[in-house]
Amino acid sequence: MKIAFTAKGSKWNSKIDPRFGRTEYLLVYDTESEEFKSYNNSDIENETHGAGPKTAKLIFDIGADVLITGNGPGENAAIALEKAGVEIFTGAENMKIKEALEAFDNKQLKIFKR
Amino acid sequence: MKIAIASGKGGTGKTTLATNLASYLSEEKQIILADLDVEEPNSGLFIRAEKIFQEDRYKMIPGWVENDCTYCGICQEVCNFNAIINLGTHILVYPELCHSCYACSELCPTAALPMQKQKMGVLKHYKKGNIDFVESRLDIGQEQAVPRIAQTLDYINSISDNKEIILLDSPPGTSCPVIEATKDADKVILVTEPTPFGLHDLGLAVETMQKMNKDFTVVLNRFGVGNADVEDYCKKNNIRIIAMIPDSRQVAELYSRGELVYDKVDSFKQSLDSIKHYILGK
Amino acid sequence: MKEIVVISGKGGTGKTSLSASFAFLSGSEAIIADCDVDAADMHLLMSPDFAHNEDFYSGQMASIDNEVCTSCGLCLEKCRFDAIETDGERYQVKELDCEGCGYCERICPVGAISMKEQKAGQFYISGTRMKNTLVHARLRAGAENSGKLVAKVKKEAKRLAEQENKKYVIADGSPGIGCPVISSLSGADYVVIVTEPTVSGLHDLKRVYELVKKFDIKTSCIINKHDLNPEITNRIMDFIDSESVVHLCNIPYSNTFTDAITRGITVLENGDTEMIKVIKNAWETIKKSINDK
Numbered sequence A: 001m002k003i004a005f006t007a008k009g010s011k012w013n014s015k016i017d018p019r020f021g022r023t024e025y026l027l028v029y030d031t032e033s034e035e036f037k038s039y040n041n042s043d044i045e046n047e048t049h050g051a052g053p054k055t056a057k058l059i060f061d062i063g064a065d066v067l068i069t070g071n072g073p074g075e076n077a078a079i080a081l082e083k084a085g086v087e088i089f090t091g092a093e094n095m096k097i098k099e100a101l102e103a104f105d106n107k108q109l110k111i112f113k114r
Numbered sequence B: 001m002k003i004a005i006a007s008g009k010g011g012t013g014k015t016t017l018a019t020n021l022a023s024y025l026s027e028e029k030q031i032i033l034a035d036l037d038v039e040e041p042n043s044g045l046f047i048r049a050e051k052i053f054q055e056d057r058y059k060m061i062p063g064w065v066e067n068d069c070t071y072c073g074i075c076q077e078v079c080n081f082n083a084i085i086n087l088g089t090h091i092l093v094y095p096e097l098c099h100s101c102y103a104c105s106e107l108c109p110t111a112a113l114p115m116q117k118q119k120m121g122v123l124k125h126y127k128k129g130n131i132d133f134v135e136s137r138l139d140i141g142q143e144q145a146v147p148r149i150a151q152t153l154d155y156i157n158s159i160s161d162n163k164e165i166i167l168l169d170s171p172p173g174t175s176c177p178v179i180e181a182t183k184d185a186d187k188v189i190l191v192t193e194p195t196p197f198g199l200h201d202l203g204l205a206v207e208t209m210q211k212m213n214k215d216f217t218v219v220l221n222r223f224g225v226g227n228a229d230v231e232d233y234c235k236k237n238n239i240r241i242i243a244m245i246p247d248s249r250q251v252a253e254l255y256s257r258g259e260l261v262y263d264k265v266d267s268f269k270q271s272l273d274s275i276k277h278y279i280l281g282k
Numbered sequence C: 001m002k003e004i005v006v007i008s009g010k011g012g013t014g015k016t017s018l019s020a021s022f023a024f025l026s027g028s029e030a031i032i033a034d035c036d037v038d039a040a041d042m043h044l045l046m047s048p049d050f051a052h053n054e055d056f057y058s059g060q061m062a063s064i065d066n067e068v069c070t071s072c073g074l075c076l077e078k079c080r081f082d083a084i085e086t087d088g089e090r091y092q093v094k095e096l097d098c099e100g101c102g103y104c105e106r107i108c109p110v111g112a113i114s115m116k117e118q119k120a121g122q123f124y125i126s127g128t129r130m131k132n133t134l135v136h137a138r139l140r141a142g143a144e145n146s147g148k149l150v151a152k153v154k155k156e157a158k159r160l161a162e163q164e165n166k167k168y169v170i171a172d173g174s175p176g177i178g179c180p181v182i183s184s185l186s187g188a189d190y191v192v193i194v195t196e197p198t199v200s201g202l203h204d205l206k207r208v209y210e211l212v213k214k215f216d217i218k219t220s221c222i223i224n225k226h227d228l229n230p231e232i233t234n235r236i237m238d239f240i241d242s243e244s245v246v247h248l249c250n251i252p253y254s255n256t257f258t259d260a261i262t263r264g265i266t267v268l269e270n271g272d273t274e275m276i277k278v279i280k281n282a283w284e285t286i287k288k289s290i291n292d293k
């Protein structure tokens, strides 16, 4: 299973970026290979509109099964993530990536429904 | 004659002026009043007329034909607005983000994205005495005000016999929707307040009007509060102030109840009189 | 660091005056962000020094290189926005009409068209008389406001807040319910909705609340000019009650707001003691609520 996090940096102890569409990084943890990868999303700054769909597309390209974020995606991105079959968990704002993963494992995060 | 009523920001009394002016002028003239603040039209609350026509309004967006699609992804690549994305087994179109430029549709190698109609709002036409009131409203979530405004102006042209006075209650601000709403106006009235906020936002509006080469004047609302800086600014830049509407709590109260003002507040009516003279060129 | 955003369904509700008041109360504990870039008035109450100033680019516009153009006319035929004009020989782009879709650039057979970033305005970081930092922007006449500019203002404010270890970011949010408001709300910890009791006020409040609800952020409400229409004020109170929105305070109709604006100060500095008490209380409530989890 691949878990994607919206993050403010590229490290394990980076903070969660509470925003979805305009998140600065996407970090991806693969639970099978225990591999950890980061994607720089800061180019999104240049998008005038439609940051949500664009980041959702990246999540899809990465092949993530689960997304962990802060406030939750906006309507547009949520539609795409739903179509792509990504499960979304929110409420991880104010956490570091590793804390968010723990919270997820302990089922402390909120399931996001559109 | 088309007269746009605009302001650099919201909450300056633009709608109060537009609705009262329409009502007052209609005592002598045929009037068409259009609410072009398509995101949040509320002139209708004050006019309370009878609806005579209603029509859904559309824009064109690409519709995906699954069977013809090869998932080449060109559509996503050519769209400058992130309005279409390729999810491998699904092409997703975001109607609210789409600007109807036709690029994806016409560049799709297998013609799998024919353009089709999508509802984006409703236009309503009301009548009361000598006033034709046209309101158009974007559906929630729709963001493109500009094409909506353009369609509404087309409708107004189609019902006008060029003899009426057409009043356009424009959206607030100085961005694209305002430009669209004032583009065809013969005269623009900028409503502002005698405060530093009013002055600042008027400055932006004036800049926009000058860029568009518009014939514009100013109405100073809530006269009596604040300071004389707006007057000084207008004097210095040779901008005519055609009316100063005195500040009054009574006006604010009537507005809060959705009532017209000029038949109850004399000073307001006098200001409308000055504006009338300006419009009729007397 | 917590981010507080002040919004309203439409303009003219006193949103900016209240944001500036909260900025005043928080003093050096906060970084201030003016996200109402369409009517960026907050700086008028804060005496900023415009210390840092840069151009801001947003959106694109086509531009035709007449040296390369062969006057084939394809762009004019394809552009859906009538943004290309010709005198029969030379082709050029009408600045105010171009939507920046880039279709013409893609199809021009000789590559004469290129898309250029458009200068949308100025972006500033200022020190203010309130001993805090204000991040703000000024849109060029006719430029389009966007989520992009709002996101930039907020990002810079947050970066500074983190770097300088501030407790709060206070943002004067964008009006309306479009893309800029979504950008204002995204990532916030607390929202204050300012409304007024008019026939359209309740309706505007409901619309903007629909949007806020989706974000799952603590929400509160201030009713400004509450005595203008007691009946609608009651209806607003009922509505926010039923939605469990925190009612922060009612503020009476008063020229103190306009007075203060005219003097370039916040209502808190304008001597109306009753008003000062009400706003101070509201700020205390916000602080308390935001700091307990």
Ligand code: SF4
Pocket: B061, B062, B075, B078, B079, B080, B081, B082, B083, B084, B093, B097, B098, B099, B100, B101, B102, B103, B104, B105, C101
């Ligand atoms: S018509 Fe233009 S804006 Fe709409 S989806 Fe296609 S390329 Fe994007």
Ligand code: SF4
Pocket: B101, C061, C062, C078, C079, C080, C081, C082, C083, C084, C093, C097, C098, C099, C100, C101, C102, C103, C104, C105
């Ligand atoms: S970019 Fe699009 S709107 Fe602008 S001129 Fe080219 S085709 Fe027309």
